Amino acid sequence: MTGTTVQARTPQYVFNKGDILSWRDRDWTPERRRGDVVDFANGVELETLTDEEIAGLIGQREARIVRAGASAKDRQHAAAGADLAQLPRSVVEDGRRKDAYVHELVQLGLTWHAPTSKVEEAIADVAVRIGDPQPPAAYLVRRWWKKGRRRAAGAGRLGDRITVGDLVPQHGFKGNRSNRVCFEVSKIIHKAIKDVYLTRERRSVESTLGAARHAVRTENEGRGPEDQLSLPGRKAVEAAIASLPRKDVIAAREGPDAAYQALGPVERRARPQAPLDEVEIDHTPSDLFVLDGLSGAPLGRATIGLGEDRCTGAPWGIHVGFDPPSTHTVMQVLRNGVFPKNYVRIYADAGIWDVEGSWPVFGVPVKISTDRGAEALNNDIRAMGADLPIKVVEAKAGRKGRLKGEIERRLGSLNRDLLQEQRGTTFSNIVDRDDYDPKKNAVITYEELLEKIHIWIVDIVMQRKHGGTGDVPMRLWNEKIETYRPHQVENADALLPLFGRVEHRIARRDGIKFKHLLFQSDEFNALLSNPAFLKASTNARGKVVVRFRYDPSNIDHVQVYLPHARGQETMHMRVPVEKRATEYAHGLSVWAHDAIVKAAREKADAAVDLAALDRAKVKLIADMDADMPGSAKVRSTLRTARIRQIGGVAPYGDSVRTTPEGSFEDKRQAAAVEAAAAAAGPKRGGPPLPANDGLPDPSQMEPDLDEDEDLADLEEKVATATPRYTRRSDPAVVDTRTSAPAGKRRKAKPRTPVNDSGDDIDFYSEGVRA
Numbered sequence: 084m085t086g087t088t089v090q091a092r093t094p095q096y097v098f099n100k101g102d103i104l105s106w107r108d109r110d111w112t113p114e115r116r117r118g119d120v121v122d123f124a125n126g127v128e129l130e131t132l133t134d135e136e137i138a139g140l141i142g143q144r145e146a147r148i149v150r151a152g153a154s155a156k157d158r159q160h161a162a163a164g165a166d167l168a169q170l171p172r173s174v175v176e177d178g179r180r181k182d183a184y185v186h187e188l189v190q191l192g193l194t195w196h197a198p199t200s201k202v203e204e205a206i207a208d209v210a211v212r213i214g215d216p217q218p219p220a221a222y223l224v225r226r227w228w229k230k231g232r233r234r235a236a237g238a239g240r241l242g243d244r245i246t247v248g249d250l251v252p253q254h255g256f257k258g259n260r261s262n263r264v265c266f267e268v269s270k271i272i273h274k275a276i277k278d279v280y281l282t283r284e285r286r287s288v289e290s291t292l293g294a295a296r297h298a299v300r301t302e303n304e305g306r307g308p309e310d311q312l313s314l315p316g317r318k319a320v321e322a323a324i325a326s327l328p329r330k331d332v333i334a335a336r337e338g339p340d341a342a343y344q345a346l347g348p349v350e351r352r353a354r355p356q357a358p359l360d361e362v363e364i365d366h367t368p369s370d371l372f373v374l375d376g377l378s379g380a381p382l383g384r385a386t387i388g389l390g391e392d393r394c395t396g397a398p399w400g401i402h403v404g405f406d407p408p409s410t411h412t413v414m415q416v417l418r419n420g421v422f423p424k425n426y427v428r429i430y431a432d433a434g435i436w437d438v439e440g441s442w443p444v445f446g447v448p449v450k451i452s453t454d455r456g457a458e459a460l461n462n463d464i465r466a467m468g469a470d471l472p473i474k475v476v477e478a479k480a481g482r483k484g485r486l487k488g489e490i491e492r493r494l495g496s497l498n499r500d501l502l503q504e505q506r507g508t509t510f511s512n513i514v515d516r517d518d519y520d521p522k523k524n525a526v527i528t529y530e531e532l533l534e535k536i537h538i539w540i541v542d543i544v545m546q547r548k549h550g551g552t553g554d555v556p557m558r559l560w561n562e563k564i565e566t567y568r569p570h571q572v573e574n575a576d577a578l579l580p581l582f583g584r585v586e587h588r589i590a591r592r593d594g595i596k597f598k599h600l601l602f603q604s605d606e607f608n609a610l611l612s613n614p615a616f617l618k619a620s621t622n623a624r625g626k627v628v629v630r631f632r633y634d635p636s637n638i639d640h641v642q643v644y645l646p647h648a649r650g651q652e653t654m655h656m657r658v659p660v661e662k663r664a665t666e667y668a669h670g671l672s673v674w675a676h677d678a679i680v681k682a683a684r685e686k687a688d689a690a691v692d693l694a695a696l697d698r699a700k701v702k703l704i705a706d707m708d709a710d711m712p713g714s715a716k717v718r719s720t721l722r723t724a725r726i727r728q729i730g731g732v733a734p735y736g737d738s739v740r741t742t743p744e745g746s747f748e749d750k751r752q753a754a755a756v757e758a759a760a761a762a763a764g765p766k767r768g769g770p771p772l773p774a775n776d777g778l779p780d781p782s783q784m785e786p787d788l789d790e791d792e793d794l795a796d797l798e799e800k801v802a803t804a805t806p807r808y809t810r811r812s813d814p815a816v817v818d819t820r821t822s823a824p825a826g827k828r829r830k831a832k833p834r835t836p837v838n839d840s841g842d843d844i845d846f847y848s849e850g851v852r853a
Contacts, residue, residue: 093135095119097241101151106140110149150236159237159256167248178251184209184224185231185245198222264319268312271298272323280324281335292320354552355394357567358560362399362448363490364390364416366408369532370498375729376528377755383721385532385730387497388416390451391490395563396549397444397556398493398540403533404730404741405721406674410463411635413453414582415733421447421471421572426739427537436534440541444560446569450475463584470581489551497539529729533741575736580642580655583632590620590627594661595641597633599680600668601661602641610656615647631658636731637743638676639668670745675726727751 098113104123105111111123111130121137123130132140140146167175187209193202198221210218231245238249262269275295279286296314303311324332334342355361368384375382386407390400400420406412424442431438451473453464468476527535545557552559572578588595590611594603610616611627620627630644632655642655660668668676724730727747734741742748 093119093133093138095134096121096137096148098148099151099241103149103151104137104146105149106146148239150239150241156256167251170251174251175247178247180213180215181224181227181250182245182247183213184219185228185250188224188228189243189245264315265312267302268299268315268319269323271295271302271312272315272320274298276320276323276327281332283336283338285336288317288320288324291324292317295320357449357569358394358397358444358563359392359399359446359448359569361393361450361452362390362420363393363452364388364400364413365454365490365494366412367494367498369403371527371532373532374528375724376530377751381720382529382724382729385529386412387494387536388412389490389494389497390416390420391493392444392448392560393489394552395444395556395559396489396552396554397560398442398544399444399448400733401536401540402730402733403529403536404733405724406731409635410584413464414467417451417467418579418582419733419735420445421578422575422735423572424735425737426734427541429737430739436537438534438538438541440545440557442537442541442545444545446571447471448473449570450477452477454478466585467581471578493544497536529741533730574652577653577655580632580657583634583642585630585632586641587628587630590629595629595631595643595658597631597641598638598673598676600638600664600676602658603661604658606656607643607658610643610645613647616645619646633673634743635673636728637669637745638671638673639665639745670728670743670747670749672726672728672731672743672746675728675747678726 095116098116098121103110103112109125111125114122114124114129116122119134120131121134123132137146141148167178184206187205188202191201191205193199193205202221202224206218206221206224209215227250228245231249232243234249235241235243235245240246264272272295275291275298279294280288280291292315299312299314306312330342330346333345366386366388369387371384373382373385374380382405385403385405388400388402388408389398391397392399400416400418402412402415402419404412404415423445427436427438427442430436431441451468453476465476467473546555548554549556549559586597588597592611594601594607617627620629622628630646631641632644633641638660640657640659643658645651645654645656648654659665728742729748730741731743731746731748732741742752
């Protein structure tokens with residue numbers, strides 16, 4: 084079948100007198116039309132375009148038609164009514180009502196006629212059709228029609244193509260919006276705003292107005308009577324401030340960070356794919372006053388350090404104590420996060436903690452992110468990160484919480500959802516506090532606070548949907564560790580010395596002199612005769628420099644670094660304090676030791692010796708006992724809690740110890756246990772008193788089980804996924820230790836993994852399978 088093809092034609096563009104085509108950044112005037120072709124001129128050049136070419140240029144936004152008679156104000160009105168979806172419904176309905184009347188008169192050709200009976204009849208018919216109880220007068224409809232034509236021209240349309248958007252009310256453009264303040268006064272106002280208002284002191288508008296008026300009066304003193312400047316009013320100053328970019332105003336008054344926080348774009352950071360690829364760490368003071376568990380005296384607000392895995396949204400490490408954010412508190416969070424948290428289930432099974440689940444999140448992270456606090460920027464943190472190894476220790480830009488928003492939000496939830504609901508809360512906002520006294524209402528002890536925080540982490544956060552990941556942290560952790568194996572601790576003895584601060588001293592014949600204490604041992608004296616150690620430790624001046632780490636919570640020993648022992652099982656040697664200072668230094672924190680040294684110096688005003696330190700330590704204990712029961716100064720009670728090391732260390736592994744062994748708090752609790760035992764008298768056949776671990780020792784307590792519930796059922800109930808240790812192709816030798824009590828552990832024997840089935844690994848040692 085054959086036939087002719089119908090040619091496509093483009094509708095012609097209508098150009099009236101005065102219309103122009105804006106193209107190539109020039110205005111082209113249509114000179115004449117020749118069929119489908121229009122000739123344009125711009126005074127210098129001539130150009131011929133077809134209707135199809137004009138449509139293509141307009142479609143590609145390279146050209147646009149500007150109708151005659153359209154002012155800049157008409158174009159603004161047309162743009163304001165272009166998107167009806169953004170306007171209030173009442174405004175759009177008003178535009179539709181006007182369009183119904185205008186459209187009817189245009190269709191009847193009555194828009195140019197004076198009000199006649201035909202016009203009145205047409206308006207009445209429209210009012211009946213749309214149900215308008217108050218039809219407009221004819222002159223109003225004609226006014227709407229003229230306004231619609233101008234706005235249609237402003238939008239680049241012909242005058243008879245009026246839309247609803249051309250008729251919507253534009254009340255926002257009404258009124259005199261020009262500046263009615265003369266140029267000289269306006270200049271003075273802006274100078275006063277810059278000098279007074281846009282400062283970090285955040286002075287008021289009233290102060291700015293006073294400065295502007297004073298400057299105008301000073302200016303008028305040099306002018307004649309007929310040339311006086313008018314004094315500005317408050318509205319003139321407020322209008323000048325409102326004309327400035329809001330971001331610049333906030334930045335000048337509150338700082339660039341506040342401006343970014345208020346108006347800056349939200350940056351969504353990419354989430355890591357593997358667990359522990361990035362861990363965020365931060366601190367916050369608890370919104371809760373804590374009581375001393377023995378005396379009942381208020382201690383103050385504890386400092387909570389928390390680490391969170393960004394991949395799964397699961398909490399990773401925790402430390403609760405009374406030390407301010409420092410290198411020590413960061414290291415305690417790291418130690419709690421790196422090691423398994425078996426203590427949670429141990430104390431839950433013993434009935435000490437009311438925790439239902441477990442906390443399986445642990446391991447060495449690939450990257451840790453902190454803020455630019457002094458505790459995070461410390462070289463000790465970076466050195467420890469390199470030894471663990473943590474590949475990246477990143478300090479975010481100072482005072483920019485948005486760069487680690489997840490941990491900031493998590494700490495806010497901890498205070499808001501858990502602590503602020505308790506009696507004794509301090510409230511984050513002082514306005515919310517009103518006349519509430521947190522010290523008088525404090526009812527929670529440190530041990531109870533620690534338990535509540537663990538319940539919140541294990542039973543709430545780990546089981547609740549995370550807004551960032553869109554999944555439950557426990558389920559996501561279990562899923563991720565099947566594919567990505569976190570780096571786990573394989574030798575705790577080699578790792579524990581790394582959680583300390585780094586120092587160096589020149590080696591002496593009698594040992595290491597550090598903070599007025601002498602550290603020495605026979606092994607260290609022998610080390611000073613080791614040629615390999617001397618070669619690796621001698622500096623350019625021929626001095627032997629000893630590098631060591633010390634635990635800020637216990638100054639009774641240091642861990643000397645062995646640079647010549649690379650590749651060996653341990654890279655550190657434990658060197659204790661000299662024997663005559665053992666009792667003084669055991670369990671003593673560096674901060675408390677510095678306070679004692681300062682007191683001894685003030686008392687003796689001479690070289691500090693051990694006798695002076697002992698006298699100062701006795702006086703310090705007496706002062707703490709005098710301050711605690713009824714002290715009204717929060718700073719005094721916080722200082723006492725810090726010296727006693729209540730919450731001085733974070734629990735990890737199988738131990739929930741929160742105060743170092745031998746510390747003031749440890750001895751005080753031991754004395755309280757002995758006093759309670761003496762008051763109760765001997766109990767025949769009863770179990771021994773619980774050891775002091777900051778909390779009762781679960782090894783001395785029986786699990787709280789029902790009659791028909793056995794240990795297997797309990798283990799099955801609380802079991803959760805724990806990262807599996809990877810078995811290498813070559814048999815690795817693993818140290819295992821028995822569950823004997825501390826001080827009675829058998830010597831560890833090397834055992835070889837021979838079978839890996841599921842979450843259980845069989846080990847073989849000297850004919851014994853375990």
